[in-house]
Amino acid sequence: DLEQRQVELADRSKRVEELEGLLAARDAAAEALRSQLAEALLGFANRGLTVEQRNGKVYVSLEAQLLFPSGSTRINPDGQQALRDLAAVISTQDQLEIIVEGHTDTDQLSSATIPRNNWELSVLRSTAVIDILTQSGVAPEALAASGRSEYHPVDEEDKARNRRIEIIIAPNLDPLFDLIRLPE
Numbered sequence: 001d002l003e004q005r006q007v008e009l010a011d012r013s014k015r016v017e018e019l020e021g022l023l024a025a026r027d028a029a030a031e032a033l034r035s036q037l038a039e040a041l042l043g044f045a046n047r048g049l050t051v052e053q054r055n056g057k058v059y060v061s062l063e064a065q066l067l068f069p070s071g072s073t074r075i076n077p078d079g080q081q082a083l084r085d086l087a088a089v090i091s092t093q094d095q096l097e098i099i100v101e102g103h104t105d106t107d108q109l110s111s112a113t114i115p116r117n118n119w120e121l122s123v124l125r126s127t128a129v130i131d132i133l134t135q136s137g138v139a140p141e142a143l144a145a146s147g148r149s150e151y152h153p154v155d156e157e158d159k160a161r162n163r164r165i166e167i168i169i170a171p172n173l174d175p176l177f178d179l180i181r182l183p184e
Contacts, residue, residue, distance in 0.1 A: 026056045026171050033093065033169065034058045040089045044082045048164075057170040060086060061154075064125075064163035071109060073124040080132055087136030090169060098138070101146045101166040102126035105159035123147030129165050 034053040037060060041049055048063030064070075067079035075083070090096060102122030115121040126145040134140050153162040 023056070027053075029171055030056050030058050030169075033089070036089050037086065040085050041082060044078075044085075047078070049082060057168055060167040060169070062165045062167070063161065064165070065160065067129070067165060068125060071115075071121070073115065073121070073128045075128055075132060083129060083132040084136045086167065087133050087138050090133075091137035091139070095171055096142050097144075097170045098133075098142050099144045099146055099168045099170075100126045100129050100133070101148050101152075101168065102129075103148050103152060103162055103164045103166065104150050105153075105162045106150045107159065118149040119147055121147075122149045125165060129167070 030053050034051055037058060038045075038051045041051060041060070044062075044066065048066040050059075050061045052059050052061075062079070062082060066082060067075050069076065090098065102125040104118040104122050109115060109118050109121055111117075115124050123145060124147075126147055130140075130143050130145050133143065150162065154164070155161040
């Protein structure tokens with residue numbers, strides 16, 4: 001019985017080491033991607049674009065002023081260029097999952113035409129960004145659109161910072177989940 005427990009313990013130790021290795025590799029890949037994106041988007045850094053790495057994911061935040069006129073879903077030329085530069089980097093990466101989140105401020109949009117409210121505005125802005133990314137070579141199957149409306153502010157005091165698009169880029173974690181699954 002003791003020998004069997006030692007074998008099981010050795011197996012678990014091996015799985016933990018593999019898991020730690022995968023997590024370290026994920027974090028290293030995310031940091032490398034963050035660095036590439038920051039370099040590619042350097043020209044937009046003082047114009048409402050930030051790139052950071054948190055928890056193994058890369059977050060690209062683009063303030064609405066860089067992308068959209070007020071209340072609009074049409075992306076302006078500078079915003080289109082920023083998105084094309086972003087796409088040039090991420091389209092060369094394999095196994096990414098990319099969520100494009102639209103965010104608004106708390107000023108209520110109320111209209112009889114689309115977008116009728118902040119929820120619709122946030123989603124339509126997200127899909128407008130996805131259109132540019134896919135036209136620029138990003139695989140559509142890697143993308144998901146999400147609208148958060150005004151419910152995830154970054155700064156309660158600064159409405160302009162809350163009007164943004166966040167592009168969350170994560171590695172596909174299927175190999176990690178396969179490792180975590182217990183053998184049957």
